[in-house]
Every structure is written in C-alpha cells, then in structure tokens.
Amino acid sequence: MTVESKQNKLGAGVGFERIRRITGYLVGTMDKWNDAKKAEERDRVKHSIAK
Amino acid sequence: MIQMIIKRDGRIVPYDREKIALAVLRAMKASGEGTVADAARVAEAVESALESRCGAEPPQIEVIQDMVEQELMHHEFTNTAKSYIIYRATRTRARESRTTLMKTIDEIASKDAKLSDLKRENGNIDGDTAMGAMLQIGAAGAKAYNEAYLLRPEHAKAQREGDIHIHDFDFYALTTTCTQIDIIRLFKDGFSTGHGFLREPQSIQSYAALAAIAIQSNQNDQHGGQSIPNFDYGMALGVAKTFRSQFRKKLTDVVADHLDDDEVEAQVAKAIEMTEVSFGQNALEPAEGFDGALTRHLYEVLGIESDVAAHLVARARRRAETQTERDTYQAMEGFVHNLNTMHSRAGAQTPFSSINYGTDTTPEGRMVIRNVLLALDAGLGHGETCIFPIHIFKVKEGVNYNEGDPNYDLFRLSCKVSAKRLFPNYVFLDSPYNLKYYVPGRPETEVATMGCRTRVLGNVYDPTQEISYSRGNLSFTSINLPRLALESKGDEALFLKKLDDMLELVAQQLLDRFEIQAKKRVYNYPFLMGQGVWLDSDKLGPYDEVREVLKHGTLSIGFIGLAETLTALYGKNHAEDPAMQEKGLEIIGRMRKFCDDKSQEMKMNFTLLATPAEGLSGRFTRLDRQRYGRIPGVTDREYYTNSFHVPVWYPIGAYEKIHIEAPYHALCNAGHISYVELDGDTAKNVEAFEQIVRCMHDEGIGYGSINHPVDRDPICGYVGVIGDTCPRCGRREGEAISEERMQELIKKFPQIKAFVGIE
Incomplete structure (x- = not known):
C-alpha cells in the first residue's frame, strides 16, 4: 500500500458522498452533475409539512 | 481573363468555368427548371461579372458563389437561386460543424470532466473513462451529422439557437427512446x-x-x-x-x-x-x-x-x-x-x-x-x-392505499424504505386520468412509469390497446417557453401566437424524425422488435418495416420553465398569485389541446411532456441571458425551472406545492413528476412521510417522490445526513482520522468491511 492510499484510508482527501435526485433518478455523487443542475440543487429549499 | 481562384483553405487552383456550369445545372435540376444551355449561359454571365469585378486578381470562392446567386436572379431562375442559397447555407453549416466538432472532440479527449461541463451533460455517463469518452465523441459526431444533413433548416436553426431542444439528438438517425418490457x-x-x-x-x-x-x-x-x-x-x-x-x-x-x-x-x-x-x-x-x-x-x-x-x-x-x-x-x-x-x-x-x-x-x-x-x-x-433501478410503487385504493387493503402493509413498508433510500417513488392509479384506463384484473391497464417520468397509456392509433405494457416513447422535443415569453414582451396574444407556431414546428420535426425511425426494419432492433418486446412486433418478419407497430408509441412535446414564462409575461409566477395559476393552466392546457388535435389529425399519439430538465435547463437560460440580459425571476439564475414546477428556491409548504402542481399532471399526459423536499429529520418520521404521499394521492398527482438528503461517509460507513462533520467518526470532508480512531471504529462497527473510498 502506498503512503498516499494509506492516508486515503484514513480519510485524507476523501469527501462525503451526497446522493441526490436529478430528474427522477438518483446520481451517486454530485461530481458528475452539470453546472446548472448543481446550482439548482444548491437553491432547493425544504418544504415545511405544517398544514 | 480569370486564370486562378482562391479556395477556402487558401490554396490557389486553376479556374474552370465548367465547374460553375455544373453547379448551376445541379441547382436547376433540384428546382426543376432550366437546361444545360441555360446553365452554360449563367456560367458565362458569372465569368464576365467576375472579370469586371476582380480583373486579373484570383477571386475567392465565396465571391464566385455570390455571383452565381446574383446571375441566377438576373436570368430569372428564382427557384434555382433559392435552392442554390439553401445548398450553400447547408454546406457552410456542415463546414462549421466540422470545425466545432473537432473542438468538441478535443475537449472530450483532453479535458477532465471536473473542468468540462460538456462532459457532465448526462450525469450517468463517466466522461473520464475511455468508454465514456468514446461514447461522448461518437455522440458529438452524430450530432454534427444530424444537424447538417437530417434537420430541415428551420428545425436546425430552432435547435441551434435554443428555441427548442431535441432530446437524445445524438441518436436522431438511429432508434427510439424507451419501452415498458412485459x-x-x-x-x-x-x-x-x-x-x-x-x-x-x-x-x-x-x-x-x-x-x-x-x-x-x-x-x-x-x-x-x-x-x-x-x-x-x-x-x-x-x-x-x-x-x-x-x-x-x-x-x-x-x-x-x-x-x-x-x-x-x-x-x-x-x-x-x-x-x-x-x-x-x-x-x-x-x-x-x-x-x-x-x-x-x-x-x-x-x-x-x-x-x-x-x-x-x-x-x-x-x-x-x-x-x-x-x-x-x-x-x-x-x-x-x-x-x-x-x-x-x-x-x-x-x-x-x-x-x-x-x-x-x-x-x-x-x-x-x-x-x-x-x-x-x-x-x-x-x-x-x-x-x-428506480423503484416505483403503484398506489391504488382497495389494493394498498387504506388500512384493511390487502397490500396496505407493503405500502407502509415502502414509505419506511423511501424515507431512508429515496426510492420508491409513487405512481397513483386513482388519479382520474389514470383511473379511466384501469380495468380490475388486467394489470396491463395500470399506469406505470419509466422512472424519469415517461408515461404511455392512451392510444389514439389503436384504441383497443390502451395499455402501458410493451409500449414507450419514440422521441421528444422540448420548447423553451420563457424564450417565447421574452420575445413577446408582455403581449399575451403575441405569446400565444408564437406558442402555436412553435408547437407546429415541433410537431413537424417529430414527424420528420418518425419518418426516419419508421423506415427501420425489425433487424435494426434485434431485441426490441426481434424478440417481440414491442407491441405487435411479434407479427412482423425480420425484414419488415417497423412503421405501423411504432405508432403504438408516443411523440412528445415537452416544455420547460413555466414559472419563468409567467414571470416574463405577467411579473409573477403561479405560486405567487392564484391568477397566475389560472394563466399557467391555460397555457399548458392549450399545449395539451394542440397535442390532442394533432393526435386525431394524424391518428398517432402526440402527447405533452413535463420535461425533465437535466441537460437543457442551463443551456436555454445561458442563451436567453445573452440575448435579453439578466431579468429578475426569469434569467437571473443558472437554470430554468423544471416543467411546471414551483421554482426550487420559492419558499412554500409541502401541501401547498402539491396542490399547485397537481392540476398540471392531468394535462401532461406524456409524463410528469412532482417533488417535495424534506429535511433529514422530517424524512425519518415515517408518519409524516406517509401523510405527504397520501396528500399527493388525494390531490390527483400522477407521479411523485420525496427528496431528502442521503449522505454517506465512505471512511466510517455512516449513512444519513452529514453536515460539516460526520456524526459517527467526527471528521470533516477530506480530513483524515487517526489510526487509533480507525481501530476504535473497526471494533465498534465490525460490519464495516473495509475502506470503500470514492468510486
């Protein structure tokens, strides 16, 4: 094991996975989203369930 | 006397009048007027025009072509002049697309996906891998060809300038969209x-x-x-x-x-x-x-x-x-x-x-x-x-919706799972426009969706087969609605006129594409048609044209950005003002009526799609901002709002959002979806989750799903909501934990097998 991958094993340089829905289907992480969709995801507000 | 001419790439080659005569003759043949002698006469006139204009200087090829146009007009071959102009434009487009194509391929081949938006157009393709990049290069080549050779000029213009978006354009000449496999x-x-x-x-x-x-x-x-x-x-x-x-x-x-x-x-x-x-x-x-x-x-x-x-x-x-x-x-x-x-x-x-x-x-x-x-x-x-896969749970009263229904326990289980894993989504069989096709004991009459949203159920082509099995969408093209509104500058009548024209244009383009698809034979679709997956394809032989059976599928007209459209026309969107909701329903209702009328006229299934906005939302907006500047509520974000949705940034309660969006589901018969965004804690509350699904059912939503954050730390395996730090191991994004801490975690959570890392 290289020094680098040993460090990775402990988390150095390793991000969190954030699974989100694009258009009905999910995408494993947002790395592969296009810029407009990333902006759209960033702008999403939560909807309250108070009646 | 002209001796030489200058070609486009700068080379100087000998002049040849015969070549001009030949080009003129070709154009004459295409428009059905003129003879060989006429062509020679025009070529002669071009030559003398060139001599008087350029003298001894070798003329540029573009100048020669200008002269040809001019002389054709002089000699009153008006139709030939027209077809020559179109021919020139097409060739120019083909040349330009070749240059653009090489630039595109260069970007695909040499740039990292992180730096290239182009390579992330479809979130499901990994443009950094060899096969992914090869696919993208092929797609780029196909798009350039399709635009230059297959589209009518007016369709190519609309596509290029962002009036419309022809989806899956790379496959334009090849196949159809999707199928519900029985x-x-x-x-x-x-x-x-x-x-x-x-x-x-x-x-x-x-x-x-x-x-x-x-x-x-x-x-x-x-x-x-x-x-x-x-x-x-x-x-x-x-x-x-x-x-x-x-x-x-x-x-x-x-x-x-x-x-x-x-x-x-x-x-x-x-x-x-x-x-x-x-x-x-x-x-x-x-x-x-x-x-x-x-x-x-x-x-x-x-x-x-x-x-x-x-x-x-x-x-x-x-x-x-x-x-x-x-x-x-x-x-x-x-x-x-x-x-x-x-x-x-x-x-x-x-x-x-x-x-x-x-x-x-x-x-x-x-x-x-x-x-x-x-x-x-x-x-x-x-x-x-x-x-x-995308899981879609079919909700039906008497089957699984109410306590006492035979599958109610499974509906409850589905809510619990969806609250954790984002799936299943829910499709509602009781919504009137789905219920009218439903025949108890015949599951093929139950609405089903292609996960992204596509819905195929009614059948104008063959009303005896109004089913969801063995059918699908053939192709779809979306209209940039906000563009039409911006062009109309608040003039409602003008907007509606432009909308009608655009609907006609898209319908024609879909029919043009259908013509390409319909000419294929069973052997072009070895599984879909060859194995009888598609409805009635089992009645065809391997060399038969698929035209007739394809008509079970849908040709769909989509749209994006109703919210921005309303804002551009009237200053507010449909969530901000009930009057705008009425306007919104009028616009979308008009589009649906167009589709219904077109279906009757052609005896084919034209349907209205609430377009998923992954690939085009950014492109339309970018182009419109270049043209019209940054307009608040219209072009001031990087994207247009998905179909008829309430904008993602607009603060609104879950129930109200469902109430506003539900009526559009009834209109968009090619497919629709509504989302509700919950925070992580609410999503964990299965009762609350189920209440939202029930509200969707009762309001007449066709297809819906509930979004909530699902994060995972690949280092310690924690799944749930992660803010800045991981609740299990305490590290921040990109931060390492100590080896001792890792040992502790391994002891405490023996089910975590190994470092998973980023794929």
Whole structure:
C-alpha cells in the first residue's frame, strides 16, 4: 500500500458522498452533475409539512 | 481573363468555368427548371461579372458563389437561386460543424470532466473513462451529422439557437427512446439476447437474473431507459416455481427421514402430482383441501398414517415457505446489485432501469414486493444507497392505499424504505386520468412509469390497446417557453401566437424524425422488435418495416420553465398569485389541446411532456441571458425551472406545492413528476412521510417522490445526513482520522468491511 492510499484510508482527501435526485433518478455523487443542475440543487429549499 | 481562384483553405487552383456550369445545372435540376444551355449561359454571365469585378486578381470562392446567386436572379431562375442559397447555407453549416466538432472532440479527449461541463451533460455517463469518452465523441459526431444533413433548416436553426431542444439528438438517425418490457410475455418459452438463447426460467433466482438481462439487452436497442411495468406479477411466477420445487424437496426430505428411506422421491412426487390433478398447482396458498388430499395420497402411495402425514405436510410447507422467502430475498438482492454494477452501451453506463410494483396481492406477488423493498433498504455491499433501478410503487385504493387493503402493509413498508433510500417513488392509479384506463384484473391497464417520468397509456392509433405494457416513447422535443415569453414582451396574444407556431414546428420535426425511425426494419432492433418486446412486433418478419407497430408509441412535446414564462409575461409566477395559476393552466392546457388535435389529425399519439430538465435547463437560460440580459425571476439564475414546477428556491409548504402542481399532471399526459423536499429529520418520521404521499394521492398527482438528503461517509460507513462533520467518526470532508480512531471504529462497527473510498 502506498503512503498516499494509506492516508486515503484514513480519510485524507476523501469527501462525503451526497446522493441526490436529478430528474427522477438518483446520481451517486454530485461530481458528475452539470453546472446548472448543481446550482439548482444548491437553491432547493425544504418544504415545511405544517398544514 | 480569370486564370486562378482562391479556395477556402487558401490554396490557389486553376479556374474552370465548367465547374460553375455544373453547379448551376445541379441547382436547376433540384428546382426543376432550366437546361444545360441555360446553365452554360449563367456560367458565362458569372465569368464576365467576375472579370469586371476582380480583373486579373484570383477571386475567392465565396465571391464566385455570390455571383452565381446574383446571375441566377438576373436570368430569372428564382427557384434555382433559392435552392442554390439553401445548398450553400447547408454546406457552410456542415463546414462549421466540422470545425466545432473537432473542438468538441478535443475537449472530450483532453479535458477532465471536473473542468468540462460538456462532459457532465448526462450525469450517468463517466466522461473520464475511455468508454465514456468514446461514447461522448461518437455522440458529438452524430450530432454534427444530424444537424447538417437530417434537420430541415428551420428545425436546425430552432435547435441551434435554443428555441427548442431535441432530446437524445445524438441518436436522431438511429432508434427510439424507451419501452415498458412485459417480462411475463418475454419469458414465456424463453428468449434470445442475440448472443445466446435463454430457456424459460424455472426459479425466482433465474427470473430475477433474466429480468436484469432483459433490461440490459433492450437498452442496447434504444437510447432511453428501460422499465418493467409488472415486476411483482412477473417475478411472482418465479416465486411460485421456486415454492413448488422447494415443497417437493422438503416433503421428500421429511418423508425420507420419517421412513428412514432415501429412495422415496418418486413416490412423494407421485402423491403431489395426484393432488395437483384435482386441486390445481401447489402454491403458497393452495386450494382449500389441498393438504388434506395430499395427506391421503401419502397414505395411499407410501402407507404413512394420516396424522403423521399431516404433520409431515405441514412441516414441509413451513420449511418450503421459509426457503422460498430466503431465495426471493437473495434473488431481489442480486437483481438490485446486478443493475447497479452491470454495464451497458460499451461499458460507459449503468442501464437506466425502473421497476413498477405494488398491486399484485397474491402471496407470491406480496413476497416479491416485500423482499425487493427489503433489498433496497439494505443497500449495496457496504450499505451504499442503490442508484438503480428506480423503484416505483403503484398506489391504488382497495389494493394498498387504506388500512384493511390487502397490500396496505407493503405500502407502509415502502414509505419506511423511501424515507431512508429515496426510492420508491409513487405512481397513483386513482388519479382520474389514470383511473379511466384501469380495468380490475388486467394489470396491463395500470399506469406505470419509466422512472424519469415517461408515461404511455392512451392510444389514439389503436384504441383497443390502451395499455402501458410493451409500449414507450419514440422521441421528444422540448420548447423553451420563457424564450417565447421574452420575445413577446408582455403581449399575451403575441405569446400565444408564437406558442402555436412553435408547437407546429415541433410537431413537424417529430414527424420528420418518425419518418426516419419508421423506415427501420425489425433487424435494426434485434431485441426490441426481434424478440417481440414491442407491441405487435411479434407479427412482423425480420425484414419488415417497423412503421405501423411504432405508432403504438408516443411523440412528445415537452416544455420547460413555466414559472419563468409567467414571470416574463405577467411579473409573477403561479405560486405567487392564484391568477397566475389560472394563466399557467391555460397555457399548458392549450399545449395539451394542440397535442390532442394533432393526435386525431394524424391518428398517432402526440402527447405533452413535463420535461425533465437535466441537460437543457442551463443551456436555454445561458442563451436567453445573452440575448435579453439578466431579468429578475426569469434569467437571473443558472437554470430554468423544471416543467411546471414551483421554482426550487420559492419558499412554500409541502401541501401547498402539491396542490399547485397537481392540476398540471392531468394535462401532461406524456409524463410528469412532482417533488417535495424534506429535511433529514422530517424524512425519518415515517408518519409524516406517509401523510405527504397520501396528500399527493388525494390531490390527483400522477407521479411523485420525496427528496431528502442521503449522505454517506465512505471512511466510517455512516449513512444519513452529514453536515460539516460526520456524526459517527467526527471528521470533516477530506480530513483524515487517526489510526487509533480507525481501530476504535473497526471494533465498534465490525460490519464495516473495509475502506470503500470514492468510486
């Protein structure tokens, strides 16, 4: 094991996975989203369930 | 006297009048006027015009072409002049697209996807891999060709300038979008993948394996996703087969133990066979009296006393049930894993796959639904959330919606799973526009969706087959609605006029494409048509044109940005003002009416789509901002709002959002979806989650899903909401933990096998 991958094993340089829905289907992480969709995801507000 | 001319690339070559005459003659032939002598006359006139203009200087090719246009007009070959101008424009476009194409390929080949938005246009393709990049290069080449050679100039212009978006344009010349695969029909008597023949499956494991193969095979014939509309009904047949064979095995075992005789298999089989002759096939819930009869037959065949035989039968039944349940779980787990790891389209993609289920109330069907939900809940090998398939739970009153309905428990389970894993989504059979097709006992009349949203149910082409099975979308093109509004500058009548024109333009373009698709033959779609997956394709031979059967599919007109459109026209969107909701429904209703009228006129299925906005939302907005500047509520964000949605940034309650969006579901018959965004804590509250699904049902939503954050730390395996720091191991994004801490975590959470890392 290289020094680098040993460090990775402990988390150095390793991000969190954030699974989100694009258009009905999910995408494993947002790395592969296009810029407009990333902006759209960033702008999403939560909807309250108070009646 | 002209001796030489300058070509486009700068080379100087000898002048040849004959070449001009030939080009003129070609244009004349295309427009059906003029003779060889006429062409020579025009060429001569061009030559003298060139001489007087350029003298001894070699003229540029563009100048010569200008002169040709001019002289054609002078000689009153007006139609020829027109066709020559169009020919020139087409050639220019082809040349330009070649240059652009090379630049595009350069970007695909040399840039990292992180830095290239182009390479992330489709979130499911990894542009950094060899096969992914090859796919993107092929797509770029196909797009350039399609635009230059296949589109009418007015369609090419609309596409290029962002008035419309022709989806899956790279596949324009090749195939259709998607299909709902009826696996019951496909599996009957087996099928061929093109690489080998597969026999009709005999156990739930092989049913599930073949379902994955069917999705993979069909995906290679089409450019969109693949869906199974009857996952529960289909897999239930596999469960039944597994149960029957397990029961026979278990009964043989217990009888062998009881009699201390290993050679009883044939007699046990005989006893079961005798019972099945009078009571029908053994099943999880066999016909009443089945076990009693079997008990008697065991006495007749093997002389086992009836009280003992009854015990043996009961024990075998119990064990077979447990084993079948276990097998079903493993089959479902395998299916889900398969669909997340199998590759298609030259390895660059995981198949876009969807499965619909929820309404099969047989014990076998229920076993399928329960276990596929449990497999989804468990996640992949390290607990990762499954990306595929999209699970779609069919909600129906009297079947699973209310307490006391036979599958209500499974509906509840689905809410619990979706609250953790984002799937299933929900499709609502009771919404009036779905209910009107629903015939109890005929599952093919139940609405099913292609996970992204595509819905195919009505059938103008063949009203006797208004079903969801074996059909799908052929192609779809979306209209940039905000553009029309911006161009109209608040003039409603002008906007509607522009909208009508644009609808006509798109309908024509869809028909043009249909013509290309319809000319294909069965052998062009070896699985889809060759294996009879598509409706009525089993009636065709390998060399037959697919034209007529394709008409079961839909041609869909989509739209994006209703919210921005309303703001551009009237200053507010449909969530901000009830009057705007009325305007919104008028606009979308008008589009739907156009589709309905067009369907009747052509006897084909034109439908209205609430476009998913992944690839085009940014492009339209970028182009419109260049043209019209930054307009608040219209072009001031990087994207246009998805179809008829309330904008994602607009603060609104979940119930109100559903109430506003539901009426558009009724209008968008090609497909629709509404989302509700919950924070992580609310999503964990299954009661609250179910209440939202119920609200969707009651409001007449067609298809909906609930979004909530699902994060995972690959270092410690935590799944849930992660803010800045991971609640389990405490690290920040990109930060390392100490080796000691890692050792502690490994001890504390032994189920975490190893570092998973980023894929």
